[in-house]
Amino acid sequence: MLCDNCKERDAIINLTQVEHDSKVTLHLCEQCAQLKGVETGGAVLKTPLGGFLTALGKGGGGALVPTPADGVRCPSCGSTLRDFRDSGRLGCDQCYATFDAHLRDLLRRLHGSSQHVGERYEAPGDLDGAGGGSAADPRSHLLELKAQLRRAVEGENFELAAELRDRIRVLE
Amino acid sequence: MDLTLLPDGGMRWLDASGPKSTIVLSTRIRLARNVRGIPFSQRAKDADRKAVLDRVQEAAAASDHLSSAVAFHLDEMERPERQLLHERHLISKELAGLERESPPRPGAALLVQDQVGVMVNEEDHLRLHGMWSGFDLEDAYAAVESVDGELGKLIPFAFHPEFGYLTSCPTNAGTGLRASVLIHLPGLVLTKEINKVLQGLSQVGLTFRGLYGEGSEVVGNFFQLSNQTTLGKTEDELIDHLGKIVRQVVEYEEQARDVLLRTAPEEVEDKTWRAYGLLKHARRLTFEETMNLLSGVRLGVGLKLLPGPGVYTLNKLLIYTQLAHLAAMDGRSTGDRELPTVRAAFVRRLLEDEPNVEPR
Numbered sequence: 001m002l003c004d005n006c007k008e009r010d011a012i013i014n015l016t017q018v019e020h021d022s023k024v025t026l027h028l029c030e031q032c033a034q035l036k037g038v039e040t041g042g043a044v045l046k047t048p049l050g051g052f053l054t055a056l057g058k059g060g061g062g063a064l065v066p067t068p069a070d071g072v073r074c075p076s077c078g079s080t081l082r083d084f085r086d087s088g089r090l091g092c093d094q095c096y097a098t099f100d101a102h103l104r105d106l107l108r109r110l111h112g113s114s115q116h117v118g119e120r121y122e123a124p125g126d127l128d129g130a131g132g133g134s135a136a137d138p139r140s141h142l143l144e145l146k147a148q149l150r151r152a153v154e155g156e157n158f159e160l161a162a163e164l165r166d167r168i169r170v171l172e
Numbered sequence: 173m174d175l176t177l178l179p180d181g182g183m184r185w186l187d188a189s190g191p192k193s194t195i196v197l198s199t200r201i202r203l204a205r206n207v208r209g210i211p212f213s214q215r216a217k218d219a220d221r222k223a224v225l226d227r228v229q230e231a232a233a234a235s236d237h238l239s240s241a242v243a244f245h246l247d248e249m250e251r252p253e254r255q256l257l258h259e260r261h262l263i264s265k266e267l268a269g270l271e272r273e274s275p276p277r278p279g280a281a282l283l284v285q286d287q288v289g290v291m292v293n294e295e296d297h298l299r300l301h302g303m304w305s306g307f308d309l310e311d312a313y314a315a316v317e318s319v320d321g322e323l324g325k326l327i328p329f330a331f332h333p334e335f336g337y338l339t340s341c342p343t344n345a346g347t348g349l350r351a352s353v354l355i356h357l358p359g360l361v362l363t364k365e366i367n368k369v370l371q372g373l374s375q376v377g378l379t380f381r382g383l384y385g386e387g388s389e390v391v392g393n394f395f396q397l398s399n400q401t402t403l404g405k406t407e408d409e410l411i412d413h414l415g416k417i418v419r420q421v422v423e424y425e426e427q428a429r430d431v432l433l434r435t436a437p438e439e440v441e442d443k444t445w446r447a448y449g450l451l452k453h454a455r456r457l458t459f460e461e462t463m464n465l466l467s468g469v470r471l472g473v474g475l476k477l478l479p480g481p482g483v484y485t486l487n488k489l490l491i492y493t494q495l496a497h498l499a500a501m502d503g504r505s506t507g508d509r510e511l512p513t514v515r516a517a518f519v520r521r522l523l524e525d526e527p528n529v530e531p532r
Contacts, residue, residue: 077211089295091215093208093330093338096345107335107342113404116336118347123208123328141333167334 003029074098115167142171178242182262182284183303183491188483190306194474195422197354197394197487200261201312202301203320204339204348208328212340213295221279224297228290231326232283237319241285246276252506255496257282261303267294288319295340296348298323307418309351309411317407336403346403351414354383355421358393358471359428369424370395377401378417383463392463392490397421429475444472452523456512462493462519481526489522 003011004026011027073080079091081099090096096103107114145168152161180186185198206212207227210220232238246254246267254268254276262282269276281292291299300320304312330338336346344350360366370380379400382390397418399410432440447468451457457465470486472478491497493515499506502514 077215079215087214089214089340090212090338090342092211093206093332096332096335096338103335103342107345107403110343111346111401111403115334116332116346116403118336118349118406121324121329121331121337123331124325171333 001027003027005029006031072098113163115163115170117166117170142168145171178284181260182287182289183260184287185303185305186484186487186491187305188487190304190308192422193306194470194483195356195425196307196418197356197490198261199304199306199308199312200301200350200352200354201309201316202299202350203316204296204337204344204350205298205300205320205324206330206338206340207297208330210297213293213297214340216293218278221277221293225279225281225292227327228281228283228292228298228323231323232290234326235319235322237288237322238283238285238290241283241290244282244284246280246282247278249275251275252496252499255506256500259494259496260491262289263291264294264299267291286315288315290319290323296344298327307353307422309353309415313351313407313411344402347405347407347410349402349407349410350398351411352381352396352398353414353418354394354396355418355425356392356394356467356470357421357425358467359425359432361393363428363431365424365428369421373397373417374400376413376417378414391460392467394463394467429471433475440471440475441477444468444475444477448472448478451519453520454516457493457516457519458512459493459495459515462489462515466490481523485522485526489519492522493519 001011003009005028009029009031011029013028013030013033071080074091074095075098076094077091079095081102084090084095084099090099104114145164149161149164149168152158152164188194190196190199207224210216210224213221216224229243232241244257244263246257246263246269251270254263255270257263258265258268258270262284265271267276267280267282269280277293279293283290283292287304288300288302291301300316300323302312302316302319304315332338337348339345339348357366357369360369373380377400378397380390381396381398383392383394383396397414399414402410405413447465451462451465451469466486466489469478469481470483473480473483473486492501495506495511498504498511498514498518499508501518504511504514508514
């Protein structure tokens with residue numbers, strides 16, 4: 001069924017209102033429903049990731065909708081977090097660096113961890129410095145992690161500390 | 173397109189030579205990879221997509237494993253041909269462009285050599301995959317991994333020290349590995365134990381789908397079981413875990429079949445012979461009915477209630493009775509209303525070629 005308002009997109013929301021003592025039901029698409037001030041919550045659920053999270057029983061969580069950062073654009077491809085939220089797909093490899101805090105959180109929800117422990121990969125050309133920078137110097141990365149670990153232990157954030165320790169182990 | 177260029181039509185796994193192949197039809201491994209510095213499919217322009225394809229083709233030509241790969245350029249192929257490749261599990265529905273009216277965008281391609289293929293410009297730039305007969309995670313992974321290793325030396329893949337291989341959808345990040353087995357579970361369905369097993373799967377980090385993977389329905393009691401997470405565990409851990417659970421599921425299935433034989437031997441025997449009889453004599457068959465009847469016959473063969481047909485023939489029927497295959501075989505369109513008749517005739521012909529299936 002097409003949206004009663006724009007007559008273009010599929011209606012996914014039935015909005016029932018009482019006007020002058022009679023009941024009026026509007027069939028709206030998500031965008032038009034939002035324009036009419038209806039909190040749909042559907043944006044999260046309809047994406048592939050939304051479905052995945054729902055399947056995991058963690059759907060609709062607030063962390064997937066980090067509105068304040070929505071305006072941040074990936075300098076490489078121009079995607080925003082909103083784009084990601086709408087499509088469930090990232091724009092390019094640099095998006096992982098641009099949105100790393102949000103993605104780390106999401107990856108932990110999805111996989112139970114954000115630390116890759118599988119096969120290490122070195123791209124051709126990285127050894128002679130011609131690489132495009134996906135792999136920062138592992139030594140500097142390691143030192144940074146160790147500093148983070150110290151701070152986490154001092155702050156008694158033991159969950160983070162355990163994760164950092166695992167990541168350091170992998171690198172070492 | 174000339175599918176005869178592919179030995180066994182790209183489906184050596186049909187030969188049922190692998191372990192446990194009456195219950196586990198096939199084992200599939202896929203690895204998701206992206207080329208560093210090129211936008212992912214969602215954002216890629218046609219020029220980006222062509223650049224990806226060029227890189228993959230150059231790398232394939234320079235490699236040992238894919239140097240004589242057959243290339244299919246999907247944007248230049250007609251819809252029924254693309255559907256045919258999808259029916260062979262060589263390309264996804266998405267890459268085949270079956271959900272849209274318009275043909276796939278430039279750069280959509282499949283490279284195949286032996287049992288390993290590379291889908292190019294799918295959701296990720298490269299989706300390497302291999303399908304093996306029976307329950308054989310180790311061999312399938314070893315083969316796909318060696319192609320991955322070789323291509324990774326020739327193409328810079330997007331990789332992050334913390335997040336691993338970077339993918340268009342974060343559900344695939346890390347290893348980019350999806351390992352799956354196509355398994356036939358009529359015993360668990362008939363004994364109504366299947367829901368318990370499927371619920372258990374999600375608790376141990378696995379998921380199930382229908383015959384064609386994501387979004388497909390379960391027909392003929394064929395289930396695809398696979399890992400749900402791809403990050404935080406090594407490739408070996410993911411594969412070992414799936415292997416362990418699949419072995420358990422196979423055991424449950426065998427137990428369920430024993431229960432059926434003990435408690436209702438005549439009913440089971442009747443069911444399998446009826447299924448065989450219908451397949452052998454029906455004049456019109458829908459695909460779904462064919463799948464369900466094949467399930468009954470496969471169960472009978474597995475329990476040795478039916479002396480045949482061979483599992484190879486049953487596997488072939490599974491693939492060749494699909495829409496695009498029948499249409500191509502008989503020079504018809506995939507919308508032809510006579511396809512159920514063509515299907516029934518084809519099934520009869522294949523079963524007649526099978527010796528030694530006579531009622532005792």
